[in-house]
Amino acid sequence: MKKIFITEPYLSPLEEFIPYLEKIWENKRLTNNGPFHEEFEKNLAQYLGVEYISLFANGTLALVTALQALRISGEVITTPYTFVATAHSLLWNNIKPVFADIEPDTYNIDPRKIEEAITPQTTAILPVHIYGYPCNIEAIQDIADNYGLKVIYDAAHTFGVKHQNQSLCSFGDLSVLSFHATKVFNTFEGGAIICPDLKTKQRIDYLKNFGIADETTVVAPGINGKMNELQAACGVLQLKYIDNQIKKRGLVDSFYREHLDCVRGITCLPLPTGVMYNYSYFPILIEPDYYLERDQLYEKLKANNIFTRRYFYPLVSEYPMYRGLDSASKNNLEFAYKKSRKILCLPIFPSISKEVLATIVSLIKET
């Protein structure tokens, strides 16, 4: 069998991309707010049901810029159970990450642990809607309001997720999306910040373009975080297919649940309730009563050309640039540690075949 990875990026039909390329060659606008950039920004805002979006070259530059846009400094409370870019965006801004443990049922940062971690230096909270499962938004907002903190959501996993009939990326002060090739929706590389008002969008747009406000005015030491026309054209095109792609992901999700829920020692993470989900990941827990350890199952599948991922292991707090922090200690992060040693994310993507799914399931079931 050919190699199967946790995801295979979605690409719309090539012949449909050609006219978009011809347009770019015709009008010779390659970047800096070209016509596709404008169109994608508009279409995306409409699709997500939000007012203001600023597009980026990738999600990491968007995270770094989001922190700058709100002038965050000092300490920021975040989760260790995420992709490294979340915490790296803090170090790039000279901000000290303070890790708080996750809730054992949602895998998201625990609001009670956030409150315990607040110091006079705390200026913001940087939670992640992990796997696209909503954080405890109300509790986090209450804490932010009580202590005068900003909330920036790393919403890299949430594309298309609706919570209380509202886009999951419309909560908090800012939300940051990623359109990396491995995500539910991709523009090869790409990202965005969702913001609540035009003034904030204006500042973000300056910051992603060197801080340039006009020909003779530079208002901040901004970065080059701009999305180019190829990425934006790709976004306009792929957006037409996203609903269908999410639907197909949902079928893969159901297949796994139907066939794995009865396997002793394997637990499928329950779907979030009250949510229109995007099926971005399919995480399972390998419990002690399964006949293999988590890493043994990972190796067994790999030997059969099935490349799963241990998202998120190791924890961000275990990497050398973070492990010296007080908040990185194992005692402080009990559930994050436990879960990271049991979790395995199975391949899920719209074009995965029934045969491959059946193979994965039988490899997990056979003893």
Ligand SMILES: *Cc1c(COP(=O)(O)O)cnc(C)c1O
């Ligand atoms: C993918 C990802 C990012 C980074 O996005 P890029 O577009 O790859 O830079 C940040 N945070 C999380 C949780 C992610 O999964």
